[in-house]
Every structure is written in structure tokens, then in C-alpha cells.
Amino acid sequence: MNLFAEIRALIVQSLHDMAEAGELPAGLDTAAVAVEPPRDKGHGEAASNAAMVLAKPAGLSPRAIAEKLAARLAQDARITQADVAGPGFLNLTLAPSAWQGVVRAALVMGADFGRSTTGQGRRVNVEFVSANPTGPMHVGHVRGAVVGDALSNLLAFAGWQVTREYYINDGGAQVDVLARSAYERYREAHGLDPEISEGLYPGDYLIPVGEALKARFGDSLLDKGEQYWLAEVREIATDLMMTEIKGDLAALGVKMDVYSSEKALYGTGQIEAAIKTLRDMDLIYEGVLEPPKGKEPDDWEPRVQTLFRSTAHGDDVDRPVQKSDGSWTYFAPDIAYHFNKVQRGFDELIDIFGADHGGYVKRMKAAVSALSNGRVPLDIKLVNLVKLYKNGEPFKMSKRAGTFVTLRDVVSQAGAEVTRFMMLTRKNDVPLDFDFAKVLEQSKDNPVFYVQYANARIGSVMRKSTESGMAVDDASLAKADLSLLTHPAEIDLMQKIAEWPRLVDIAARGNEPHRVAFYLYELASEFHGLWNRGNDEPSLRFVQAGNTATALAKVALVRATGVAISAGLAILGVTPVDEMR
Secondary structure, three states, rough: HHHHHHHHHHHHHHHHHHHHOOOOOOOOOOHHHHHOOOHHHHOOOEEEEEHHHHHHOOOOOOHHHHHHHHHHOOOOOOOEEEEEOOOEEEEEEEHHHHHHHHHHHHHHHHHHOOOOOOOOOOOEEOOOOOOOOOOOOEEHHHHHHHHHHHHHHHHOOOOOOOEEEEEOOOOHHHHHHHHHHHHHHHHHHHHOOOOOOOOOOOOHHHHHHHHHHHHHOOOOOOOOOOOHHHHHHHHHHHHHHHHHHHHHHHHHOOOOEEEEHHHOOOOOOHHHHHHHHHHHHHEEEOOOOOOOEEEEEOHHOOEEEEOOOHHHHHOOEEEEOOOOOOOOOHHHHHHHHHHHHHHHHOOOOEEEEEEHHHHHHHHHHHHHHOOOOOOHHHHHHOOEEEEEOOOOOOOOOOOOOOOEEHHHHHHHHOHHHHHHHHHHOOOOOOOOOEHHHHHHOOOOOOHHHHHHHHHHHHHHHHHHHHHOOOOOOOOHHOOOOHHHHHOEEEEEHHHHHHHHHHHHHHHEEHHHHHHHHHHHHHHHHHHHHHHHHOOHHHHHHOOOOHHHHHHHHHHEEEEEEEHHHHHHHHHOOOOOOOOOO
């Protein structure tokens, strides 16, 4: 049940009726008509822009439309007041029964409350993490992993068919560096001093890889040139690193559906096929690019390269796909990989990139637009940096990786679920400060504690009610006399619960899982506020004695709050806590 969607449908129907009555022109496009909770409660409980967006195409003043629309809406039992404000905004006050109906809907729908069909079963591929298989995941990968996984949960909840995908960057020079680094640890496993020269990976995490190579090859690779061992060691080291990365993801509660290999694109004709497809569209040509901005002419050597005419699809400049020596650029296999996704029949593509990949966004969108003939949209979310602190001071943890803080370090200190929630307390493209002291403290300033504490209080009410002999299963509570919930503070909580289905729809359409974390904090705040008011006003307490009907109604409101909290936490990948310890 999405109450705001229902009110919007009522408005659209009223506009249609106005058109039939000759009060509006026929055939007006109502797609931009919206209904939302106003920021200022003095402006009613639901606000609509209907008159404002239809005034120009209707050739009428917004206020004239709004006044006639308000008169029609006031006839509906759910609307107790319809006011026209300013130039033509429509502010609505709803009957308490409308909000009480949301509580009943939450109890009837349970875990499906807020679930929608917005996605209409469309297939979406969410590619995230895709870290180089050269070491364990570090703290920078944590945020991208959480954003990608929570977004996948959100889209599935909103009606998409979701595929979580990890692109293994195992086709570039970095895996050769990995192999050489692992070989030095192999030598170390034989009692020799490793020669970790500049450019190699120094982390201790490669020591077990060296031991594995020793177990596999004995001393047969010692003192042999890399032409004898590079390819095999590279494959073994990459596989071992991917095993470690999968373990890192599991520690964070993330499970991928598909792992795709960059290396598999080479020598299979996939890159050539993708480029040929673009060439057949007259989007590939031989040319010389302009000097990069900020470069002096004598610092730049013009070279004929094979270029993708990405400017034809919204990019700023055309992009090279093949170098003058015939080798592919980094962009070419990425084109082929995304062409593969298009060919697999996905309706939408989402990539989660680090903030340092901002320059890649336009070219990648251009490639997908061209290869899908504009049919498949690509949304790229950039994930900004995470800075670690403890008590407000920069925090240096153990660096098993040699150069960075690992995901396991963060999870071992804060816990996987706390980490997941906190990584979503800022929009993905905003830097995030992660203070280990604050994320573990029990206070209102700690969002995850504040939300979990609300759920624990809900659990306490449910246990006490059960102990008193009340039937507090959802089916019984759904039959409660909810008309007894009329206090403004109770209505406020019901209104916040009512926002959940709308929030799911908005967050899913914008690919913004952080909105769920924000909502949960607001819902918890509303719940705690009502709980605290009960300390001064006994009639507002959730646990009531002597009046079964009132007690059932209040427990129904508590349980409906818990339904929304549990649904939101599930999307974030966090388990609700029924008791605080």
C-alpha cells in the first residue's frame, strides 16, 4: 500500500473528470503530477504540484485549476481539508482513518510492506567492487561493495530482476606484477631473501601464495627465467587472490551472482566483434586526437590511432580504442565487456566505480548507448573516499597488505553489519568519515544504534504484551480497532510509516540506497519521540493495562513500525536486533 500513490491516483482521476466536464482541456499529460509529504507540516499532510505543472499546457492560471481540483478532492472520504496555497500549490489534510489504514496494511503485508512493482520485472545488471585481483580488499572497496549490494537488494524489493556481477581485471599488466611479486614470496618460502623491488606488491598477504607455489612446484622454478613460470604463476596467484577476495566479500555479507573475467575477452574475438559493431555504425575511424588540455605542444606527440566517435553519443571528445602499435587500449575490453552485458539481454546496467574513475563515465555511457542503439541505459555511481578515525583522530590500523587498511581490519573492529549501515549514512558521491569510536557508541549520534535501539524497544513491547496474555500475532493485531489511535503524536508516527512505500519507489528509481538509511533514522526518531512522551503522558504509553482494545491498537502501531524497520534493515543487509546487550 502506497498511500501517496493512492492520493496521486485520486488527483489524476479528478483531473480527468474535470476534463470531461470541460473545466480542463482533454489529453493533458499528468506524468509530472506528484504528491509528497510537505517539509513544513503547517502545509498539510500531503502536497501536490498538479495545478502548477498543468497550468501552462492548459492555458489557465494555476490557482484557478487548484481551486476547482480542491473542491473535487474534498468530496473524498480520505480528504478532510484541501487548501490552495500561494500561486496554486495544493495542500491536503487526510482523515485519521487514512493513516490508520497504513498500520493495518503493514500488519497484513508483513515483510512485503513497501515492496513494489516499479521495476516491472526488468532485468538489471549491477556491477560493483571489481577490484584488481592483486590483493585483499581494502577500506576503499568496502563502501562500493556495500553500496552495490544494498542497491541490488533495493532494486529486487522494488520489482527488478537483479544480477550482481564482479568484473575480474585479470587481463592487464597488474596481474604480471602480481605474478612477479608472488614469485619472490615463492623464493622466500625456500629460505631465500625476496627481492621486493619498487613496483612489486610488498604485502605479507602474498606469503601464503608463495607457500602454495612451493607446495605445487617444489624448487623446480628457482633460478628460472620468467618465461618459464610467469603465465602459470599468474593464473595460480590470481585464483588465490580471488579466493581471498570472495572471502572478504563473504565477511561483509556480499555474494555475487556472476564473476566475469577480462582475460576471457582476449583471443576470443569478443573485443574485435564489439569494435566491428561500432565500425559498422560508422563510429570507428582512424584519426589524431587534439593535445590534452594543459599540455604544451612539445610535450605531446600526435599519433594516428583507432578512435571511437563517442562524441556522437554525448562524450566530450572521441576516445582511442587501439594504439598506433596495434594493441588495445584499456577502453577496448571495457567496451566488449559491456557489449556482452547488452547481448545477455539486460534492460538496464549499473556500474559502481571509485571516485577516481569519474573521467570514465561519459565514454562508457557513450559506448553502451551506441552498442544498444540507445535501448539500454547505463547509470554509473561514483563512490567517494572513506577516511578512518578513532575519537576524532586519524586511525592507523595494521597493514597486512603493506600499503593499505584491509576490509577484514575494518570488519574485525566494527562488525560487518555496523560497517554496512554506516557506509550508507552519506550519499555515495560524498566523502565519508568512519570513526570507530562513534560507530560503536550507544547514542542518538550513532544511526545504527539508534535504529536498532528502536527495534529492541519494539521487541520489548511485543514480549511484555505476550506475557500479559494478549494475542499479538500480525493477523490478530490487524483486526485491532485502530480508530483509537488519534493523538497527533501517534498520527505523526503513522505518517512516517506511510512514507516507506513511497521512499522505496523514489530510492529505487534514483539508484540511491542511502535514502533507506536516512529514512530508518527518521522513523526511529519518530518512534523514540512517542516513546519518550509516554513518560509524561501515560495515555501514550505503548503498554496499557485495563483496556484491551486500546492496548491492541497501540501494540499494532508498534508492530507496524517494526515491520518498516525490518524491511529497511533487510535492504541494507542488517539483521534487526530484538534486545540490546
